[in-house]
Ligand SMILES: Nc1ncnc2c1ncn2[C@@H]1O[C@H](COP(=O)(O)OP(=O)(O)OP(=O)(O)O)[C@@H](O)[C@H]1O
């Protein structure tokens with residue numbers, strides 16, 4: 003399965019979700035590839051950090067240009083069970099191609115940065131992708147720092163989801179607590195971080211099941 007993590011907002015946790023989901027699939031024994039279409043290479047660096055610390059399983063990652071994405075995916079799709087594509091916020095050939103190629107698009111929406119949610123531009127990008135990829139599944143994931151998430155902010159997210167045809171909102175917010183952030187800095191998934199944060203692990207595992215099936 004090809005999944006693309008996309009959003010117009012910077013710092014919406016695209017890379018953090020991409021890296022966690024790729025690691026969880028690798029831990030589950032799947033042959034997984036993390037493609038990094040962001041020139042900042044956060045996901046490639048995350049995997050390098052993981053490799054440097056000797057963490058197993060390794061997660062294969064490589065940068066990919068917008069131009070190379072579509073032709074390379076045609077070959078890579080046969081070689082990997084799952085491909086997770088981390089995209090840049092900018093509307094670019096790469097971020098568009100990644101949505102056209104995906105089975106599932108994950109749109110993280112950080113409740114702390116709702117003012118950065120450029121709905122119109124993101125909707126235009128999704129509309130274009132669906133012209134070429136009408137079966138694209140869209141799953142919006144709320145990312146929040148507080149528990150419970152602010153009801154007013156969640157209402158904004160629900161309105162956003164309702165504006166995207168056939169989009170779903172993941173049933174629980176992902177809490178961007180310290181375990182998730184510290185794990186991310188160290189090249190770990192939240193499931194590998196010690197001390198274990200049971201709730202954070204459970205949220206990420208549920209998200210993984212929602213995307214890839216149980
Ligand atoms: N090295 C780091 N140390 C601490 N916090 C970080 C680090 N990198 C990112 N963050 C924070 O973690 C959260 C998730 O970042 P992430 O890189 O996943 O976002 P992103 O959507 O991929 O951003 P971008 O649009 O820049 O690619 C953000 O709030 C960000 O500020």
Ligand SMILES: [Mg+2]
Nearest residue numbers: 016017040044
């Ligand atoms: Mg990123």
